[in-house]
Amino acid sequence: MKRRDFLSSVGVGLGLSVANLPFLPKLALASAPKLEAADPDAEIARVGIYPAIGICRVGGSQKWFYAPELPGVPANPEGGFKDGTSKIKKQVQRFRVFAFDSEGRVISELTEKTARIVWRVHLANTKAAWYGFNNPLDNGQSAPGLPTQKRNQFLQSQEKRERMLVIDPGPVTISGARENWEGDRPEYGMTGRFWQSVDVSLGQLRTDEAGRLLVVPPDGVSASPRGAEITSFADNDGWYDDWCDGPVDATVTLPDGRTLTADGSWVACVGPNFAPEIPPISSLYDVIESMNWEQGWIADPEKPVSFRRDVYPTFRRAALMEWVSAAANLRKGWLDIGDFSDPDYLKQLADPSDANAAFRQSVLENFRDPSDHSPTAFIDQHLKIPLMPGDGVNFNSSPLTWFQFPQLQYEMLNSWAAGDFVNDFEDPSLDDIRDLDDLPVEARPHALTEAALEPCSGGAFHPGVELSYYLRLAPLYQRHTDQGAEPFRIARGNRPSLVQDLGLLLDFGAATSGDTPAIGPQMPGDLTRWMGLPWQPDAFSCQRVAMQDDFPVPVWWPALLPVDVLPEHSYEQAMREDLSAEERLKFFNNREWWARGVPGIGYHANASYWDGIQNMIRIWQEMGFVVSRPGPAEGQSVSGIPETVFVEVDRGNTENRYDWQPSDGQLP
Secondary structure (H helix, E strand, O other): OEHHHOOOOOOOOOOOOHHHOOOOOOOOOOOOOOOOEOOOOOOOOEEEEEOOEEEEEOOOOOOEEEOOOOOOOOOOOOOOOEOOOOOEOEEEEEEEEEEEOOOOOEEEEEOOOOOEEEEEEOOEEOHHHOEOOOOOOOOHHHOOOOOEEEOOOOOOOHHHHHHHHOEOOOOEEEEOOOOOOOOOOHHHEEEEEEOOOEEEEEEEEEEOOOOOEEEEOOOOOEEOOOOOOOOOOOEOOOOEEOOEEEEEEEEEEOOOOOEEEOEOEEEEEEOOOOOOOOOOOOEHHHHHHHHHHHOOOOOOOOOOEEHHHHHHHHHHHHHHHHHOOHHHHOHHHOOOOOOOOOHHHHHHHOOOOHHHHHHHHHHHOOEOOOOOOOOOHHHHOOOOEOOOEOOOOOOOOOHHHEOOOOHHHHHHHHHHHOOOEEOOOOOOOOOEOOOHHHOOHHHHHHHHHHHHHOOOEOOOOOOOOOOOHHHHOHHHEHHHOOOOOOOOOEOEOOOOOOOOOOOOEEOHHHHHOOOOOOOOOEOOOOOHHHOOEOHHHHHHHOOEOOOOOOOOOOEOOOOOOOOEEOEHHHHHHHOOOOOOHHHHHHHHOOOEEOOOOOOOOOOOOOOOHHHHHHHHHHHHHHOOEEEEEEOOOOOOOOOOOOOEEEEEEOOOOOOOOOOOOHHHOOOO
């Protein structure tokens, strides 16, 4: 498999369908530390944990799979993302320790064979003790932050809020090889209490055969011990869920007897990625990378930029949006732009010549300019790529009504349009890449961080899919106070309590001021506390967004929570060789709502928004995953059906009128 191809688990070159478009991983990003390989026998001066930020994903199954560890290579668990009982498998984040010499050069990964590593993890869920969500607080006058009140504010004292609302198992340590591998050792579990009455698991720790840390996430449970009603997409008093986050630390004892404290990481346990092979058009990696660049913490990108590394990924992501959003699938109806999956179009995109300048500029004009905050930007930037709402959707006519690219990502597009790039799209010197160890040792640490954050949505942060807007703010990072720290490492807080009282109302000033600002050094639970409580109502809430125009209809985060999908039954009919080409094409062009059935089913189902956000708490594991499937067999091609397609599979039962089983057959 060629390096440029390995995001696509199918297909290996140009001239293929959109699903087979090669992905060119950004393994030499400007933001990546300029690391070099040290002599393998060099003296170890420093050790660090990678990824710097890791992502677990909840699931009700006891089966699990590893989080991505190579940039561009999506998770691909054997047997799919469910365990055969409509329960979703857990995504487990694995952490490794790397050794560096005194010059900051990478020596090697340290394992149980070369050092003794003692891991320490402290996860917490503090959502119920935090403030509610209205909109991001950092957008200034373009979309002023709306102050919010405390959740569960009827509990007023700090002591009661900590005792009743904080789920805090405390720190857990583990060391050795294959420790708790079967997951049956209670001492490695992370369980806290909510409302002094409910034990809530936040997951457990394990190690692999090399002594690397595995953080196994919880089950995705949400409930109310008070029997409280759901009244909001984001803020529901009396409820808890099991999303969580916190620091990952390690002490490393070397063969020479020295003990070093590793540069620490952070892990967040969040919701499933229901379209794992389709990356968001802007990732959380892009957001944090851009913040580092804007702060001057990393060097400006080298010019000319690389087409395959810096530009093409945005085009490929835009192309893949057609499998999860009808607005993208029918883009030609509202946008004068070509097909990013067409090989001839791609060749023209990769042409840096002056003769091609007008074409490149015309393409750039179809991507939303994040620097345009003019009074008419609300209209001028509407029908641009991507057609997704933005941070400022609360404010009519705000330019931030629409999704905004991170500045660095858009700067790459500007360089491309200006012809300041090299056409390295089909570089024959690319190495074969099969796993992390195929990378040069100096590339592996940062590659792990990129791989962890690349599948996460980089906007809109309202509040977001996994985590929210605070990750684009410099005070959250070690780099803000210690210029010797690496990019991407979260700063550590030292408050006496996980509960943080910033007054009756939370606004941007309150969140960023004082000795222990909320947007500053972090404590366990601080990242996930800003997200919806419980998490499932927001997952349903953010699908299509009704606007004045009937077409096209904006969608929120289709690469993580699909909106318009090709259902498996339609795919199966489209692959039938006994049907005519016309009939097969009809089935292929059928798209259905991913969240169909969630608001309710039956002759008199209310089918309302409020029904949907309540039902999703119960049936979230029934939702389908969008994954690649082969197109028509060789010799049976149908014009309009590509060689590889993305299909919604493993959709479960949303029936709530009686206990329907698959063996019952078609419902009446």
